[in-house]
Amino acid sequence: MTSIKNKKIVLTSRPNGEVKTECWKLVHEEINGDIDPGEFIVKIDSISIDPAMRGWINNVESYIPPVQINETMRALGLAVVVDSKHEKFNKGDLLSGMFGVQEYCKLNSDYAIEKIDNTAENINTSIFLSALGMPGMTAYFGLTDVARIKANDTVLISGAAGAVGSIAGQIAKIKGCTVIGIAGGEDKCRYLIEEAGFDDAIDYKSNIDLNEAIAKSCPKGIDVFFDNVGGPTLDAAIKHINHKARITVCGAISQYNAAGLSIHAEIDYIPILFNSARLEGFVVLDYYHRYSEGVKEIVKWMNEGQIKSKEDIRHGIENFGDYFNLLFNGGNFGKLILKP
Amino acid sequence: MTSIKNKKIVLTSRPNGEVKTECWKLVHEEINGDIDPGEFIVKIDSISIDPAMRGWINNVESYIPPVQINETMRALGLAVVVDSKHEKFNKGDLLSGMFGVQEYCKLNSDYAIEKIDNTAENINTSIFLSALGMPGMTAYFGLTDVARIKANDTVLISGAAGAVGSIAGQIAKIKGCTVIGIAGGEDKCRYLIEEAGFDDAIDYKSNIDLNEAIAKSCPKGIDVFFDNVGGPTLDAAIKHINHKARITVCGAISQYNAAGLSIHAEIDYIPILFNSARLEGFVVLDYYHRYSEGVKEIVKWMNEGQIKSKEDIRHGIENFGDYFNLLFNGGNFGKLILKP
Known part of the structure; x- marks a missing residue:
C-alpha cells in the first residue's frame, strides 16, 4: 500500500x-x-x-x-x-x-x-x-447503579438535551419516574417534552430564577438529581431534595472552562445532611466491565421504540x-x- | 402519693x-x-x-x-x-x-x-x-453501614474527642483502619492517641493550617471522612480524598450557631466528582430498628476492653x-x- x-x-x-x-x-x-x-x-x-x-x-x-x-x-x-x-x-x-x-x-x-x-x-x-456508547452507558449506570432510581421518584436532569441527559430522562421514564429536564432554549425544551417524553422542562436561558423554576416543576421535591452541569445548577437543585435523595454528579460542564488549571465549585451541602441524602461522583469507566449489560437493555428499549437517540x-x-x-x-x- | x-x-x-x-x-x-x-x-x-x-x-x-x-x-x-x-x-x-x-x-x-x-x-x-446510646449507635452505623469501612482504610474523624467521634475512632481501629482524629487542645489529642488508640491527632486549636495538617497526617489520602464538625473542616478534608472515598456527614456543629434560622455551609465538591467519591448525610434515627445489632457489637468490644467510653x-x-x-x-x- x-x-x-x-x-x-x-x-x-x-x-x-x-x-x-x-x-x-x-x-x-x-x-x-x-x-x-x-x-x-x-x-x-x-x-x-x-x-x-x-x-x-x-x-x-x-x-x-x-x-x-x-x-x-x-x-x-x-x-x-x-x-x-x-x-x-x-x-x-x-x-x-x-x-x-x-x-x-x-x-x-x-x-x-x-x-x-x-x-x-x-x-x-x-x-x-x-445511546449505545459512552453517553448511553453513563445514563444507564448513573441512574440504575449510582442513583438507584425506582418507580415514582421525581428525577431532575441537568444538561437534559445533551447526549447523556436525553438518554437518562428516557430511561427514568421507562422506570416509572416523573422526569424534569433543565435545558437551554425553547427548541430543546419542546424536544424534551414532545419527543423524549419528559414530564416538564426548565429553560435556563429564559428569564427565570432557577430556584423558583425547580420548586414549581418539582412540587413534591427531588428524589434523584442527575447532574451534568454543576456549580450554581447543583446548588439550586440541592435546596429541593427530599429525604434520602440521591445526587449523581456525572459532570460539571459549567465549570470546565474555569480559568486556571484547578476547578472549584461551591455548593451549600447542609440539605444533604438534614435529608440523609447522598451526593456521588461517577466516572463511566468504572463500569467498563459491565457495558454489555447496559447495551443489552438499551438495544431492547430502542427496538421497542422507548428510547430515541439524537x-x-x-x-x-x-x-x-x-x-x-x-x-x-x-x-x-x-x-x-x-x-x- | x-x-x-x-x-x-x-x-x-x-x-x-x-x-x-x-x-x-x-x-x-x-x-x-x-x-x-x-x-x-x-x-x-x-x-x-x-x-x-x-x-x-x-x-x-x-x-x-x-x-x-x-x-x-x-x-x-x-x-x-x-x-x-x-x-x-x-x-x-x-x-x-x-x-x-x-x-x-x-x-x-x-x-x-x-x-x-x-x-x-x-x-x-x-x-x-x-457508647450504648445514641452516640455509640451513630458511630457504629455511620462507619459500618454508611461509610462501609474496611481494613486498611485511612479514616479521618472530626470532633474526634466528642461523644460520637471517640467511639467511631475506636471502632475503626478494631476494623483494621488507620485512624486520625481532629480535636481541640493538647489534652484531647493526647487522649485520642494514648487512651483511644488513634494513630494520630490534629489539634485544630494549635496554630496550624488544617489543610497542611491533614496532608501530613494522611500521606496516603483519606478513604473515609467521618464528619461531625462541617463547614471549613469538611472543605479542607475533601481536598485530600482518595478514589471512591466515602464522607459520612454526621453533623455540622461548627455551623449550628449560625445567626438566623437557616444553616448554610459551602464546600468545593469538585474532588467528589473527580474521585468518584460519595458524601452522605446520616441521622441515626434511620437506624432505630437496628439498634440491638449495634448494642450487641459494642457491648462485646467493651467487655473485651477494646472500646472505652468517656x-x-x-x-x-x-x-x-x-x-x-x-x-x-x-x-x-x-x-x-x-x-x-
Missing part, C-alpha cells in the same frame, strides 16, 4: 479558560501505508466530541494523562479497518476506540479497542457513540475547534459527532 | 446565633402525684446534652417539631420509674426516652421509651447515653444553659451528661 494522506488536529497550546481556536492546528501528514505484523490501519468514520476532552488538555494528571503539546488531540471514535496484519482485526471491521481527531490512524495495539457488531439493519453507526452530526475536521466550543455554549443539540 | 416538687428548664425565647443563658428559665412546679391507669412517673437520672438540641429550638420543622416557647426543653435521658399504673413499666425500671431537662416527669405513653436492662455489674448507667458528667439542672454551650466552644471532653 502506498502512503496515506492524513489530516489531523493537534494541540498547539494549553487554554486558560475558554478554548480559543488558536489552541488547535490542522496538520497534513503522510502515513506510511506499509504495515508490519501486528499493525493495522483504520479510516475514522465518526469522532465523538465530549466534555471530558476539556480536562484532557489541562496539564493535570487525572484518570488519564494529559494530551501533550503538538500531540494529536485524543478522541473516542468509530473507525473501519482498511488494512490489517493484527490477529484480531480484519479489513472492513468496525471498531470503537481512542483514534483521535484525524482521518486515518495506524496502530499496533488493541488496548481499549472494541469490535462492533453492526450487522443490524437500518442502524446508523453513530448510535455506537451515543445526534448532532457536524462535518469537516478543520472546524473541530468551533465544534468543540458548542459543548460549552449550549450550541449542540444531541450527541455531538464529527465526521472528518 | 402526694405532690412532687419538680424543677425544669423551659425555653423562654428563640436564640439568634449563640444560645444566651437568658433563653432558658428554671421553673419550679408541683406535679400531682396521683396517677390514673396508664400513667407513670419517672425520676430523671441523667440528661443527654447533644448538638442536635440546637436545631430543636429553631422555629423550623425538621425530622422533629421545634420546642415551643415556655415548653420544657426536650432532651434524651435515663430515668427510673417511681410509680406506675402503666402495663409495661414497674417501679424501679430504668428507662431511656425523651424525658426533657427536668427532675421528674409524668407520662401516659410509651412512645419511643425503651426499658434498659441494667443488671450487668459494674456498669455506670451513663453508658446508655454514650463521659463528661456535670451537675445541677440550673446550670443547663452554661453546660449546653460547652458543646459549641469545645468545653466538654467526652459525652456531655447532666445529672439534675
Whole structure:
C-alpha cells in the first residue's frame, strides 16, 4: 500500500479558560501505508466530541494523562479497518476506540479497542457513540447503579438535551419516574417534552430564577438529581431534595472552562445532611466491565421504540475547534459527532 | 402519693446565633402525684446534652417539631420509674426516652421509651447515653453501614474527642483502619492517641493550617471522612480524598450557631466528582430498628476492653444553659451528661 494522506488536529497550546481556536492546528501528514505484523490501519468514520476532552488538555494528571503539546488531540471514535496484519482485526471491521481527531490512524495495539457488531439493519453507526456508547452507558449506570432510581421518584436532569441527559430522562421514564429536564432554549425544551417524553422542562436561558423554576416543576421535591452541569445548577437543585435523595454528579460542564488549571465549585451541602441524602461522583469507566449489560437493555428499549437517540452530526475536521466550543455554549443539540 | 416538687428548664425565647443563658428559665412546679391507669412517673437520672438540641429550638420543622416557647426543653435521658399504673413499666425500671431537662416527669405513653436492662455489674448507667446510646449507635452505623469501612482504610474523624467521634475512632481501629482524629487542645489529642488508640491527632486549636495538617497526617489520602464538625473542616478534608472515598456527614456543629434560622455551609465538591467519591448525610434515627445489632457489637468490644467510653458528667439542672454551650466552644471532653 502506498502512503496515506492524513489530516489531523493537534494541540498547539494549553487554554486558560475558554478554548480559543488558536489552541488547535490542522496538520497534513503522510502515513506510511506499509504495515508490519501486528499493525493495522483504520479510516475514522465518526469522532465523538465530549466534555471530558476539556480536562484532557489541562496539564493535570487525572484518570488519564494529559494530551501533550503538538500531540494529536485524543478522541473516542468509530473507525473501519482498511488494512490489517493484527490477529484480531480484519479489513472492513468496525471498531470503537481512542483514534483521535484525524482521518486515518495506524496502530499496533488493541488496548481499549472494541469490535462492533453492526450487522443490524437500518442502524446508523453513530448510535455506537451515543445511546449505545459512552453517553448511553453513563445514563444507564448513573441512574440504575449510582442513583438507584425506582418507580415514582421525581428525577431532575441537568444538561437534559445533551447526549447523556436525553438518554437518562428516557430511561427514568421507562422506570416509572416523573422526569424534569433543565435545558437551554425553547427548541430543546419542546424536544424534551414532545419527543423524549419528559414530564416538564426548565429553560435556563429564559428569564427565570432557577430556584423558583425547580420548586414549581418539582412540587413534591427531588428524589434523584442527575447532574451534568454543576456549580450554581447543583446548588439550586440541592435546596429541593427530599429525604434520602440521591445526587449523581456525572459532570460539571459549567465549570470546565474555569480559568486556571484547578476547578472549584461551591455548593451549600447542609440539605444533604438534614435529608440523609447522598451526593456521588461517577466516572463511566468504572463500569467498563459491565457495558454489555447496559447495551443489552438499551438495544431492547430502542427496538421497542422507548428510547430515541439524537445526534448532532457536524462535518469537516478543520472546524473541530468551533465544534468543540458548542459543548460549552449550549450550541449542540444531541450527541455531538464529527465526521472528518 | 402526694405532690412532687419538680424543677425544669423551659425555653423562654428563640436564640439568634449563640444560645444566651437568658433563653432558658428554671421553673419550679408541683406535679400531682396521683396517677390514673396508664400513667407513670419517672425520676430523671441523667440528661443527654447533644448538638442536635440546637436545631430543636429553631422555629423550623425538621425530622422533629421545634420546642415551643415556655415548653420544657426536650432532651434524651435515663430515668427510673417511681410509680406506675402503666402495663409495661414497674417501679424501679430504668428507662431511656425523651424525658426533657427536668427532675421528674409524668407520662401516659410509651412512645419511643425503651426499658434498659441494667443488671450487668459494674456498669455506670451513663453508658446508655454514650457508647450504648445514641452516640455509640451513630458511630457504629455511620462507619459500618454508611461509610462501609474496611481494613486498611485511612479514616479521618472530626470532633474526634466528642461523644460520637471517640467511639467511631475506636471502632475503626478494631476494623483494621488507620485512624486520625481532629480535636481541640493538647489534652484531647493526647487522649485520642494514648487512651483511644488513634494513630494520630490534629489539634485544630494549635496554630496550624488544617489543610497542611491533614496532608501530613494522611500521606496516603483519606478513604473515609467521618464528619461531625462541617463547614471549613469538611472543605479542607475533601481536598485530600482518595478514589471512591466515602464522607459520612454526621453533623455540622461548627455551623449550628449560625445567626438566623437557616444553616448554610459551602464546600468545593469538585474532588467528589473527580474521585468518584460519595458524601452522605446520616441521622441515626434511620437506624432505630437496628439498634440491638449495634448494642450487641459494642457491648462485646467493651467487655473485651477494646472500646472505652468517656463521659463528661456535670451537675445541677440550673446550670443547663452554661453546660449546653460547652458543646459549641469545645468545653466538654467526652459525652456531655447532666445529672439534675
